[in-house]
Amino acid sequence: MAASQAIAETTAGFDAIVIGAGVSGLYQLHKLRELGLKVRVFETGTGVGGTWYWNRYPGARFDSESWTYGYSFSQELLEEWDWDEHFAGQPETERYLNYVADKFDLRRDIQFKSRVIAAHYREETRSWEVLLEDGRRYTTRFLITAVGVLSAATMPTIPGVERFHGQSCHTHYWPKEPVRFEGKRVAVIGTGATGVQTITEVAKTAGHLTVFQRTPQWCAPLHNGKIGNDEMSRIRANFPEIFARCQETYGCFIHATDPRAALEVSPEEREAFWEKLYSEPGFGIWMGNFRDILVDRKANALISDFIARKIRQRVKDPAVAEKLIPKNHGFGTRRVPLESGYFEVYNQPNVKLVDITETPIECITPTGIKTSDREYEFDIIIYATGFDAITGAFDRIDIHGVGGASLKDKWKDGPQTFLGILVDGFPNLLMVMGPHAGLGNFPRAVEYTADWVTDLIRFSCERDLTRIEATAAGAIAWTDHVIEASEGLLFTEIDSWMTGINRNVEGKQVRRIMRYSGGHPAFRKRCDAVAAEGYRELSLA
Numbered sequence: 001m002a003a004s005q006a007i008a009e010t011t012a013g014f015d016a017i018v019i020g021a022g023v024s025g026l027y028q029l030h031k032l033r034e035l036g037l038k039v040r041v042f043e044t045g046t047g048v049g050g051t052w053y054w055n056r057y058p059g060a061r062f063d064s065e066s067w068t069y070g071y072s073f074s075q076e077l078l079e080e081w082d083w084d085e086h087f088a089g090q091p092e093t094e095r096y097l098n099y100v101a102d103k104f105d106l107r108r109d110i111q112f113k114s115r116v117i118a119a120h121y122r123e124e125t126r127s128w129e130v131l132l133e134d135g136r137r138y139t140t141r142f143l144i145t146a147v148g149v150l151s152a153a154t155m156p157t158i159p160g161v162e163r164f165h166g167q168s169c170h171t172h173y174w175p176k177e178p179v180r181f182e183g184k185r186v187a188v189i190g191t192g193a194t195g196v197q198t199i200t201e202v203a204k205t206a207g208h209l210t211v212f213q214r215t216p217q218w219c220a221p222l223h224n225g226k227i228g229n230d231e232m233s234r235i236r237a238n239f240p241e242i243f244a245r246c247q248e249t250y251g252c253f254i255h256a257t258d259p260r261a262a263l264e265v266s267p268e269e270r271e272a273f274w275e276k277l278y279s280e281p282g283f284g285i286w287m288g289n290f291r292d293i294l295v296d297r298k299a300n301a302l303i304s305d306f307i308a309r310k311i312r313q314r315v316k317d318p319a320v321a322e323k324l325i326p327k328n329h330g331f332g333t334r335r336v337p338l339e340s341g342y343f344e345v346y347n348q349p350n351v352k353l354v355d356i357t358e359t360p361i362e363c364i365t366p367t368g369i370k371t372s373d374r375e376y377e378f379d380i381i382i383y384a385t386g387f388d389a390i391t392g393a394f395d396r397i398d399i400h401g402v403g404g405a406s407l408k409d410k411w412k413d414g415p416q417t418f419l420g421i422l423v424d425g426f427p428n429l430l431m432v433m434g435p436h437a438g439l440g441n442f443p444r445a446v447e448y449t450a451d452w453v454t455d456l457i458r459f460s461c462e463r464d465l466t467r468i469e470a471t472a473a474g475a476i477a478w479t480d481h482v483i484e485a486s487e488g489l490l491f492t493e494i495d496s497w498m499t500g501i502n503r504n505v506e507g508k509q510v511r512r513i514m515r516y517s518g519g520h521p522a523f524r525k526r527c528d529a530v531a532a533e534g535y536r537e538l539s540l541a
């Protein structure tokens with residue numbers, strides 16, 4: 001019996017609904033179609049791309065090598081697409097994802113301007129009822145979330161945000177129309193990876209730019225460059241090796257951890273290696289560094305000192321340089337922003353850094369920003385204030401499972417999942433890159449997870465199984481394993497979106513283990529074993 005027939009007999013509506021038409025949702029749709037299922041993707045935006053549809057802020061680009069970031073599943077696609085830059089900007093990546101959507105004719109199953117606000121599991125029919133913001137309702141056997149990790153943007157809880165008379169915007173919701181900064185007094189609040197990119201770009205043209213910094217970041221150089229035709233041909237010829245290497249590394253990047261420990265080598269060897277990494281493109285300085293820098297305090301202090309020296313060399317005013325050097329966390333314990341001239345921005349006469357730990361922002365006024373020591377006037381305020389990460393996008397959908405239990409309540413002290421894909425008490429809900437997934441080079445992990453989800457659905461359809469659920473014991477064991485895998489990693493002691501902290505969101509002030517830190521190869525091994533044993537660890541009926 002065809003997979004779609006098996007489902008159509010027992011439920012009206014769709015066989016599968018996918019939430020989100022970003023990198024994960026597009027590929028998941030493509031895979032589910034291969035099963036012959038009736039699938040619908042609901043997407044809030046008016047176009048495909050997810051992260052790369054929304055984040056149009058000045059300077060937006062990724063920190064993964066483009067040629068490791070694209071999908072690997074289609075040889076034809078790999079043959080056809082030429083990347084312009086080693087680290088593509090948002091416009092190029094959005095173009096790429098549109099190209100993919102067209103090539104695989106994905107749009108006909110994507111419903112745009114359709115925000116999912118609720119999803120309720122109905123035991124009687126073993127299906128989900130999905131409610132859109134505009135009131136439309138749909139039913140589906142399988143509900144697949146492809147909502148991304150960083151998609152629930154958060155504004156700061158600063159009084160007066162709505163009173164500002166000038167132009168203001170969160171970077172995530174940047175308008176499609178170009179915004180000009182020439183002659184304008186611009187403020188940026190936030191200095192995470194987004195703020196760093198925005199500040200570097202806006203400083204090029206703004207009349208005056210004021211940066212409001214709460215926590216400085218350990219940024220390192222991106223070293224981006226164009227890809228010429230010859231180089232693209234060489235990359236294309238190497239795709240099999242490139243993707244194979246990404247599968248072997250901890251974070252699915254091209255950069256693999258160096259087997260040496262920083263504390264085992266001589267100071268000269270250490271320094272020379274760090275100089276090399278600092279001069280090379282991409283995440284080598286974070287992902288390809290000595291194996292102990294993210295677990296050993298002494299090793300971490302040494303690399304932090306190395307990067308601090310670089311900041312002091314690059315920023316002319318020593319007082320400003322000191323403000324730009326993080327003091328409350330070590331290098332790599334938060335996500336390292338890669339930059340293209342970020343520190344030099346503070347040598348420009350049109351740029352001022354305000355340390356809001358010294359002079360806190362009191363409120364936004366109709367004309368600008370008031371700190372504890374003065375008022376600033378602005379034409380434009382940019383909020384680069386981040387996201388309610390990982391679980392935020394789930395919290396914004398009212399999801400109820402068996403017996404009406406709420407997912408938000410279940411996860412209030414931290415997510416509980418089986419493999420980061422299933423949740424006990426929420427049958428037929430499957431998550432692609434949900435909580436407890438490993439972070440890293442996103443599309444590499446997406447392809448694996450969406451394939452795994454597709455195989456599980458195929459398995460169920462072929463056996464006329466209509467109810468797939470994680471067991472409570474399985475979810476407890478996996479959640480314990482996720483917590484165990486993070487033990488000893490220095491990042492767990494630091495407040496950041498990676499540990500579930502967002503000071504602008506109620507209930508997100510306590511650190512939790514949000515992601516799997518055992519590395520992608522270990523994650524895949526565990527998922528493969530579950531599939532190889534016929535999913536016996538799940539409850540299937």
Ligand code: NAP
Binds near residue numbers: 356
């Ligand atoms: P983020 O790292 O969470 O940074 C948010 C910034 O806003 C922080 O500096 C934060 O300060 C500040 N902030 C938040 N609320 C504030 C308030 N009320 N008052 C003052 N400052 C406030 O968010 P993000 O920069 O958007 O980056 C999130 C993640 O997205 C990155 O880590 C990365 O994984 C991804 N990203 C990737 C790329 C890329 O691939 N190149 C680019 C951009 C983003 P505190 O640190 O003190 O909280």
